[in-house]
Amino acid sequence: MRTTVGIIGAGPAGLLLARLLHGAGVDSVVLEARDRAYVEQRQRAGILEQGTADVLRAAGAGARMDREGLRHDGIELRFDRRRHRVDLSALTGGRSVMVYAQTEVCKDLVALRLADGGPLLFGAEALAVEGAGTDAPRVRFRHRGREDVLECDYVAGCDGFRGVSRRAVPAGVSRVFERTYPFGWLGVLADVPPSHDELVYARHDRGFALLSMRSPSVSRLYLQVPGGTQPKEWSDEDVWRELERRLETADDWTLRRGPVTQKSVTPLRSYVHEPMRYGRLFLAGDAAHIVPPTGAKGLNLAVGDAVTLARALGHRKETGSDELLDAYSATCLRRVWQAERFSNDLTALLHRAPDATAFEDRLQLARLERIASSRAAGTDLAEAYTGFPLEGGADAAAADG
Numbered sequence: 403m404r405t406t407v408g409i410i411g412a413g414p415a416g417l418l419l420a421r422l423l424h425g426a427g428v429d430s431v432v433l434e435a436r437d438r439a440y441v442e443q444r445q446r447a448g449i450l451e452q453g454t455a456d457v458l459r460a461a462g463a464g465a466r467m468d469r470e471g472l473r474h475d476g477i478e479l480r481f482d483r484r485r486h487r488v489d490l491s492a493l494t495g496g497r498s499v500m501v502y503a504q505t506e507v508c509k510d511l512v513a514l515r516l517a518d519g520g521p522l523l524f525g526a527e528a529l530a531v532e533g534a535g536t537d538a539p540r541v542r543f544r545h546r547g548r549e550d551v552l553e554c555d556y557v558a559g560c561d562g563f564r565g566v567s568r569r570a571v572p573a574g575v576s577r578v579f580e581r582t583y584p585f586g587w588l589g590v591l592a593d594v595p596p597s598h599d600e601l602v603y604a605r606h607d608r609g610f611a612l613l614s615m616r617s618p619s620v621s622r623l624y625l626q627v628p629g630g631t632q633p634k635e636w637s638d639e640d641v642w643r644e645l646e647r648r649l650e651t652a653d654d655w656t657l658r659r660g661p662v663t664q665k666s667v668t669p670l671r672s673y674v675h676e677p678m679r680y681g682r683l684f685l686a687g688d689a690a691h692i693v694p695p696t697g698a699k700g701l702n703l704a705v706g707d708a709v710t711l712a713r714a715l716g717h718r719k720e721t722g723s724d725e726l727l728d729a730y731s732a733t734c735l736r737r738v739w740q741a742e743r744f745s746n747d748l749t750a751l752l753h754r755a756p757d758a759t760a761f762e763d764r765l766q767l768a769r770l771e772r773i774a775s776s777r778a779a780g781t782d783l784a785e786a787y788t789g790f791p792l793e794g795g796a797d798a799a800a801a802d803g
């Protein structure tokens with residue numbers, strides 16, 4: 403099998419890259435280890451930055467998002483039983499975010515890929531990337547029980563944090579920067595309308611809580627839990643009671659309860675692999691970096707990488723120049739490190755470390771007070787939350803119209 407760009411992984415990064423390359427007339431093959439149902443149903447992110455929504459529209463993948471997604475112009479911070487709305491739009495000159503689940507983004511992109519007629523092989527597990535440092539890289543993979551080889555001009559490693567691509571970068575070239583946090587998030591999906599029409603981020607002495615949503619009838623709720631917690635340690639009743647405690651306000655706000663349909667624990671981690679390119683292998687999305695979910699940046703970073711890589715490969719095809727491919731890693735990393743900084747800061751602002759002192763508790767509250775009372779501090783949060791600009795902007799994705 404032979405193609406120009408071998409894409410490993412059909413998550414948001416791989417699927418969007420395939421779509422953008424199709425628009426730019428660059429052929430690709432997507433290898434995905436899991437089946438289609440798994441890719442389309444895996445519960446993960448749900449907040450799209452304005453720039454991400456613009457990219458999806460420009461790529462022709464925005465119609466259902468615009469019909470079914472929920473535009474949010476603000477978020478609520480809760481602390482000391484008080485509520486403070488951060489007016490994202492007013493603070494950023496009209497920017498907003500879109501609540502539209504990653505499952506739906508993936509469904510839309512899979513449908514487009516299949517309609518484009520480009521190969522998307524489910525159940526095709528990449529085993530190794532070989533010859534990344536040469537002009538003829540190859541992906542060895544297993545499909546339907548048989549081993550095969552995909553020969554390419556370029557390989558896009560879009561295979562998430564546990565994929566195989568990153569391993570093809572020699573140890574002497576890789577630099578890893580990471581932090582693990584001593585807590586995780588217990589997340590539940592519940593068949594109940596959200597108890598507030600915007601996301602609520604709560605700082606509480608018992609730990610962080612987040613009220614989010616997937617649709618007008620489905621709530622997504624999270625609790626900070628100690629590292630190593632198993633979902634089965636928490637009964638549904640325990641979850642609701644703890645959410646009520648941490649989200650409690652001084653006014654008459656109440657939490658709506660409903661049937662819990664899914665429960666899982668996500669560890670919190672910050673991770674960056676540098677460089678994001680080795681020879682003809684380009685890492686994109688979670689394959690290169692992880693952020694704690696507090697800032698809702700993971701999916702948005704994956705989209706940014708895909709746009710940057712598609713533009714660089716399109717430029718190569720049009721002009722023969724490697725200029726943008728050579729700049730790929732540095733271009734992506736500028737945005738990645740801003741998202742790492744923001745996600746880490748927001749995590750520190752809202753979570754309670756197991757060894758937190760009373761002094762640190764007071765500092766957290768003082769920081770929240772500052773955001774609530776200073777336009778400059780509120781603007782700093784709002785700008786980061788709605789997203790850092792993509793170099794080249796959504797226009798970079800418009801090749802597909």
Ligand SMILES: Cc1cc2nc3c(=O)[nH]c(=O)nc-3n(C[C@H](O)[C@H](O)[C@H](O)COP(=O)(O)OP(=O)(O)OC[C@H]3O[C@@H](n4cnc5c(N)ncnc54)[C@H](O)[C@@H]3O)c2cc1C
Nearest residue numbers: 411413414415435446447528561562687688698699700701
């Ligand atoms: C539980 C959870 C909750 C999250 N919540 C949020 C959130 O609220 N907000 C947010 O912004 N982000 C969130 N994230 C992060 C976000 O989901 C990721 O950043 C995003 O999925 C990254 O997209 P990706 O395409 O890079 O990787 P992935 O979505 O991980 O896709 C990688 C794909 O590669 C495939 N693959 C792996 N190995 C191979 C192989 N060897 N061969 C072939 N295919 C392979 C995988 O099956 C997968 O389909 C969350 C993540 C998790 C795990």
